[in-house]
Amino acid sequence: MEVSARNFLKTTVKKVVPGTVNTEVTLELAPGVEIVSIITKSSADKLQLTEGKQAYALIKSSDVIVAVD
Amino acid sequence: MEVSARNFLKTTVKKVVPGTVNTEVTLELAPGVEIVSIITKSSADKLQLTEGKQAYALIKSSDVIVAVD
Amino acid sequence: MEVSARNFLKTTVKKVVPGTVNTEVTLELAPGVEIVSIITKSSADKLQLTEGKQAYALIKSSDVIVAVD
Amino acid sequence: MEVSARNFLKTTVKKVVPGTVNTEVTLELAPGVEIVSIITKSSADKLQLTEGKQAYALIKSSDVIVAVD
Amino acid sequence: MEVSARNFLKTTVKKVVPGTVNTEVTLELAPGVEIVSIITKSSADKLQLTEGKQAYALIKSSDVIVAVD
Amino acid sequence: MEVSARNFLKTTVKKVVPGTVNTEVTLELAPGVEIVSIITKSSADKLQLTEGKQAYALIKSSDVIVAVD
Numbered sequence: 001m002e003v004s005a006r007n008f009l010k011t012t013v014k015k016v017v018p019g020t021v022n023t024e025v026t027l028e029l030a031p032g033v034e035i036v037s038i039i040t041k042s043s044a045d046k047l048q049l050t051e052g053k054q055a056y057a058l059i060k061s062s063d064v065i066v067a068v069d
Numbered sequence: 070m071e072v073s074a075r076n077f078l079k080t081t082v083k084k085v086v087p088g089t090v091n092t093e094v095t096l097e098l099a100p101g102v103e104i105v106s107i108i109t110k111s112s113a114d115k116l117q118l119t120e121g122k123q124a125y126a127l128i129k130s131s132d133v134i135v136a137v138d
Numbered sequence: 139m140e141v142s143a144r145n146f147l148k149t150t151v152k153k154v155v156p157g158t159v160n161t162e163v164t165l166e167l168a169p170g171v172e173i174v175s176i177i178t179k180s181s182a183d184k185l186q187l188t189e190g191k192q193a194y195a196l197i198k199s200s201d202v203i204v205a206v207d
Numbered sequence: 208m209e210v211s212a213r214n215f216l217k218t219t220v221k222k223v224v225p226g227t228v229n230t231e232v233t234l235e236l237a238p239g240v241e242i243v244s245i246i247t248k249s250s251a252d253k254l255q256l257t258e259g260k261q262a263y264a265l266i267k268s269s270d271v272i273v274a275v276d
Numbered sequence: 277m278e279v280s281a282r283n284f285l286k287t288t289v290k291k292v293v294p295g296t297v298n299t300e301v302t303l304e305l306a307p308g309v310e311i312v313s314i315i316t317k318s319s320a321d322k323l324q325l326t327e328g329k330q331a332y333a334l335i336k337s338s339d340v341i342v343a344v345d
Numbered sequence: 346m347e348v349s350a351r352n353f354l355k356t357t358v359k360k361v362v363p364g365t366v367n368t369e370v371t372l373e374l375a376p377g378v379e380i381v382s383i384i385t386k387s388s389a390d391k392l393q394l395t396e397g398k399q400a401y402a403l404i405k406s407s408d409v410i411v412a413v414d
Contacts, residue, residue: 030099037133168237306375
């Protein structure tokens, strides 16, 4: 599948922390480089996310804010 | 400064492509791992983004969609 | 592929209007029910969107604002 | 009222599922075509959403990601 | 009309700068407190925004990032 | 620090309401002009938000929808 969002990054699921409503998923982009995603619990269940599984982080380029010191 | 957004990733500016309205900024998170941001031209000018400069990618955790094959 | 976003709607491309920077894509969800998406020109080219082609509209549930009269 | 967001779709409330924090609202755009919205519980109360009520789905065009097989 | 988004702020249009694709709208929330919105040119035309006109800024609470020094 | 987001507004924390998952933060932009932000509880803890504290509201210009009567 192809998507219009510019960032479609290969990752490995590092941690899955289910809450009462949402699940917090930590994805490893590279050794030591992680990105956190919060998705609904039902989505997490549907995707069967478990540590070590390969997943993609899909991020629109307009959702990436740039900051400099 | 501390921000409520969960992802505040250290990056290096890899490429800056100014358009007529927006500027496309490619940020390197790790060797070979890049993320693209689209910001307004006036913001790019204000931040003085140039290749090799250190910058941060600020992404809300709810803006990270997770996908699996 | 499975995605964490709750809305993954089957549509037919109705209209593709390329601009200088972005492309406006009209997707038909059902006869007479359309949704407009604005994506970058490079994404539109990559997806090879043309009228009549089948496509999906991917929308996070938190991006749907509800209004009532 | 007129809004700058491009998508302002007439819908019928199909299902309202209140959680501890958020409420999940399913809106029917056309027979068999539904879209899910997650809003805060206080917003759901304010809007008095009930099954069968007419409502609008307000979606920015830049929040619609396009995907193709 | 009632909307699920938490922030629906009364403002006065302070400046309207049309570009080739988008229009930049500066809205005054209070004397000296301004917020900038970027909308498509076609939306700006539809809303007939002109300096001095009353308008509303509609912002989802999850789109407000909080920062502290 | 400089950010690409156009709106970086000085505010005073008016109210902090912790929930089970998220915290609702009311920020005062000017006397009588408030904006509500919903952030995760862990972010609220990290930022040590308390009433009267100075904080910034960071909002992308594309996240500000404009409406007129």
